[in-house]
Amino acid sequence: MEISTLAVTDDVTCDDFLGGRVRVWQPRRGYRAGVDPVVLAAAVMARPGQSVLELGCGVGVASLCLAARVPELTLTGVELQPDYADLARRNATENAALFDVVTADLRALPADLRQKRFDHVIMNPPYFDRRTGTAASDHGRDTALGGDTPLTDWLDIAARRIGPRGYLTLIQRMERLPEVLTALTGRLGSLVVCPIAGRANRPPELFLLQARQEGRAAFRMVPAQVMHTGDAHQGDVESYTPAIGKVLRNGASLDIWP
Template structure:
């Protein structure tokens, strides 16, 4: 694999071990790099009976790889508007020998009908930009700016794309800032996606939740589940037992 890495990884990039599935991810040395948010989201989604998943705004492809590790029979399409990110994700797919399972599409999901057919996915998943237009300081790095701020999309456009892609009963899963939860619920309801599952994410047990994991389904009615909180760290620099189990398949 060393020769393969030399061929696929550029001098301004790193090849990072995801641990999960034994996969590795090509990332830029500087700029937008994945965080644990992607790992939490990839494990939040229920994959039972799902044959086709779409990763909207797949970036460097980390969530697509993590889903592939969880379910080898799952077909995954990642769509990414930024050319360099999409090309990098494609190289990660090739490096991990997942070309038969994962497809990367360079395109704008705000025009999703140009790229994928309606009702084609049992799962749509996204780790979208956390900050709306006019919020926070925008990075000078163009990739990081688009990944963190809604400069190329809106939350409403994301939910609309999810509705278009989902088959009846299919699920839309995302991770976002807690402050955006009312917007998420309102957007989902406006696009006829029913929120069915929610889990708050806390950095430490004694702190307020910073993030929230949300699942909405393409159906009109059904029960709602408020799950127990997910705690990331047991103490500074040490992951909780649950998070460790996501990486290693058992509590340590």
């Protein structure tokens, strides 16, 4: 991962993203952000002046990486866990980002937030269905990876917050693609899926999805985005493909949508 730890305390570390353009405090133990929220941010087609809502923002990595690439965004994050939300606010201040973080359950958003619509809704929802897995020993990590909010609720809430012609962008595990497509059918249109494979010779484990409010284009699947060069891991040597390397080091966009 393109992350370097800058400082460590008993409870948190300060980590370097995008080659130092974004510095983020996050728990030393429990759930720690890695490459996935950075890739998510790179895939969001936001323009200066637009509004963005991130559901389940954690300590704010995706939103802050997006803010580093696209100026003058108005960003709002929703985070269930108070400790993570507090760190997200600290990170917003220290990165000079216009990022308002709300501590709330997605299923019980504050009234003022329920009245708002956004140009973009982004999310990296828990990858695992808690009903079919074993809970992690750390509560924060367990909530981030599984939690008790069904994926269908995440998608329903996201669809409700998207403004006219606005976009949903998410990253999720490949085995949950049928569930996502079913939940969005009749809600959003112009769905595009980009598989993400660790290497060219391996099946994709993740996917990025973009959907649009009032979109009418037919469903499309674009070529897979490959993360690493070569057929296998070759030791402690960076092997990111050129496109992914530019995303992780320089904050470049990931131009995958047709």
